Amino acid sequence: MKLVTAIIKPHKLDDVKDALKAAGLTGMTVDEVKGFGRQGGKTEIYRGAEYVVDLLPKVRVETIVPDELADQVADIIVTAARTGKIGDGKVWITSVDKLIRIRTGEVGNDAV
Amino acid sequence: MIDAGDTAWMLMATGLVLFMTPGLAFFYAGMVRSKNVLGMLMQNFFAMGLLAIVWVLIGFSLAFGNAGDGGWIGNFDFAWMRQIGAEVGPEWFGLSIPFVLFCAYQMTFAIITPALITGATADRMKFKAYAIFIAVWLVVVYAPVAHWVFAGGWLAKLGALDFAGGAVVHINAGAAALAVIIVLGKRKGWPREGMHPHSLPLTMLGTGILWFGWFGFNAGSALHADGVAAQALMNTFLAASAGMLGWLLVERIKDGKPTTLGAASGAVAGLVAITPCAGFVGGMSPILIGFAAGVLCVLAIGLKFRFKYDDSLDVIGVHLVGGIVGALLLGFFADSKVNKIVVNEGVFLGGGFKLLWFQFVASAVTFAFSFVLSFAIAKVIDKFVGLRVSSEDEDEGLDYSQHAETAYSFGNTGSMDRLS
Numbered sequence: 001m002k003l004v005t006a007i008i009k010p011h012k013l014d015d016v017k018d019a020l021k022a023a024g025l026t027g028m029t030v031d032e033v034k035g036f037g038r039q040g041g042k043t044e045i046y047r048g049a050e051y052v053v054d055l056l057p058k059v060r061v062e063t064i065v066p067d068e069l070a071d072q073v074a075d076i077i078v079t080a081a082r083t084g085k086i087g088d089g090k091v092w093i094t095s096v097d098k099l100i101r102i103r104t105g106e107v108g109n110d111a112v
Numbered sequence: 113m114i115d116a117g118d119t120a121w122m123l124m125a126t127g128l129v130l131f132m133t134p135g136l137a138f139f140y141a142g143m144v145r146s147k148n149v150l151g152m153l154m155q156n157f158f159a160m161g162l163l164a165i166v167w168v169l170i171g172f173s174l175a176f177g178n179a180g181d182g183g184w185i186g187n188f189d190f191a192w193m194r195q196i197g198a199e200v201g202p203e204w205f206g207l208s209i210p211f212v213l214f215c216a217y218q219m220t221f222a223i224i225t226p227a228l229i230t231g232a233t234a235d236r237m238k239f240k241a242y243a244i245f246i247a248v249w250l251v252v253v254y255a256p257v258a259h260w261v262f263a264g265g266w267l268a269k270l271g272a273l274d275f276a277g278g279a280v281v282h283i284n285a286g287a288a289a290l291a292v293i294i295v296l297g298k299r300k301g302w303p304r305e306g307m308h309p310h311s312l313p314l315t316m317l318g319t320g321i322l323w324f325g326w327f328g329f330n331a332g333s334a335l336h337a338d339g340v341a342a343q344a345l346m347n348t349f350l351a352a353s354a355g356m357l358g359w360l361l362v363e364r365i366k367d368g369k370p371t372t373l374g375a376a377s378g379a380v381a382g383l384v385a386i387t388p389c390a391g392f393v394g395g396m397s398p399i400l401i402g403f404a405a406g407v408l409c410v411l412a413i414g415l416k417f418r419f420k421y422d423d424s425l426d427v428i429g430v431h432l433v434g435g436i437v438g439a440l441l442l443g444f445f446a447d448s449k450v451n452k453i454v455v456n457e458g459v460f461l462g463g464g465f466k467l468l469w470f471q472f473v474a475s476a477v478t479f480a481f482s483f484v485l486s487f488a489i490a491k492v493i494d495k496f497v498g499l500r501v502s503s504e505d506e507d508e509g510l511d512y513s514q515h516a517e518t519a520y521s522f523g524n525t526g527s528m529d530r531l532s
Contacts, residue, residue, distance in 0.1 A: 009507070011301075011507040014301065014304070014305045014306075042512065043516065043531065044516050044517055044518060045516040045517070046517065049530060050530070050531040051529065051530055052529050052531050053518075054529065085504075
């Protein structure tokens with residue numbers, strides 16, 4: 001199994017989720033994260049004082065899939081999350097040694 | 113002659129009505145997504161800044177000049193606060209409070225009416241365009257309609273009744289909201305994406321403030337500390353309660369669960385509907401009016417999905433529909449025993465259909481006037497300034513794109529460095 005992890009723009013989450021659902025994926029985990037990359041920060045102003053906020057809000061999407069689907073899932077995310085502007089984020093694939101479904105005790109691809 | 117009791121009550125009522133605008137701000141702000149909270153709060157608070165000034169410069173005079181003329185608009189007699197002072201003012205008004213207090217009281221109405229529209233245009237209107245829109249709208253739309261009804265204009269002369277602004281405030285703002293969102297378009301992703309309220313506690317707080325402030329709105333519209341004011345206060349209370357029950361009952365039957373947002377919305381629907389009726393009805397009528405509004409408004413808000421217009425926070429479903437329900441039901445329930453101003457009693461009190469017809473005319477003309485002019489104003493602003501934020505700014509949210517701020521900075525991972 002592979003773990004596909006993506007960091008995307010928050011407003012692209014619905015597009016990514018819908019695209020993955022349409023491709024038949026049965027689950028994903030999402031959290032709100034902050035970070036910086038090439039996009040840099042943004043400037044906020046409070047009573048005339050300017051502050052640079054260098055950690056921007058992003059969304060991290062994680063989903064575990066059978067080996068043969070990993071590339072396809074990554075492509076789906078890239079297509080759905082792309083705006084073409086700086087700050088679109090990244091997708092990476094890592095190997096998963098073991099996967100267990102807690103309710104049934106199923107292991108491996110059966111637990112995906 | 114100035115009456116101390118009346119003056120004391122109206123000083124307080126003015127404060128109560130002003131408090132409704134922050135209440136409305138939080139009622140709406142809780143319903144938007146967390147990236148648009150400040151945008152919503154700012155639009156409402158900014159109305160208190162800008163519209164107060166526009167009101168004393170020109171708005172009040174266009175609304176209340178030439179009072180009792182049976183006409184369409186006031187004049188410039190009171191512009192720049194001319195002739196507005198501590199005396200009771202022109203005889204037509206029959207005031208027992210300082211004229212400057214009457215001007216201030218009406219100012220709070222002029223502030224909240226354009227602010228009501230922000231619920232429909234949520235999350236996508238450019239702040240600059242909003243500022244221009246409400247200033248122009250106050251002068252071109254609100255002032256004439258207030259003149260027709262509150263200053264002895266043609267609708268008042270015709271015999272239509274509107275105690276505290278069912279047509280002037282709610283039908284007027286609701287029709288404008290419909291016109292502006294047709295020009296503005298729907299939010300990106302609506303209705304496919306879930307855009308549920310980010311903080312219902314804020315909405316409940318706002319509802320409480322609105323309910324509280326509405327006593328000043330309706331009972332204050334008596335302009336005296338008297339029996340009519342007391343009746344208006346009781347009617348306001350009962351209609352809000354019955355509105356809540358009506359809305360929740362429909363939700364319970366239709367969706368299975370009574371919701372907090374439903375309770376808040378039902379109370380507001382009841383308050384909207386009782387507004388034109390407040391000082392003209394009595395007995396059990398406010399309960400029937402509020403209940404009808406709660407039921408009809410919850411059914412009306414579903415229509416936006418059918419007709420595919422993005423009335424984001426249901427200004428049309430609650431204020432336009434609730435305002436029309438109240439204006440028309442007054443034609444059934446108006447009671448001359450409650451208020452001697454009532455010449456033609458309602459259908460249920462044996463007054464025939466005369467008043468109902470006047471109420472229909474008042475509602476229809478107010479709707480048409482406001483819709484057409486609001487549409488035109490929005491179109492012109494769209495052409496020269498752009499009504500809507502850019503697609504990127506909409507994704508970013510109004511808080512940052514329009515105001516360079518963030519509403520919520522929880523935790524210590526914000527990592528902010530001071531630049532200057």
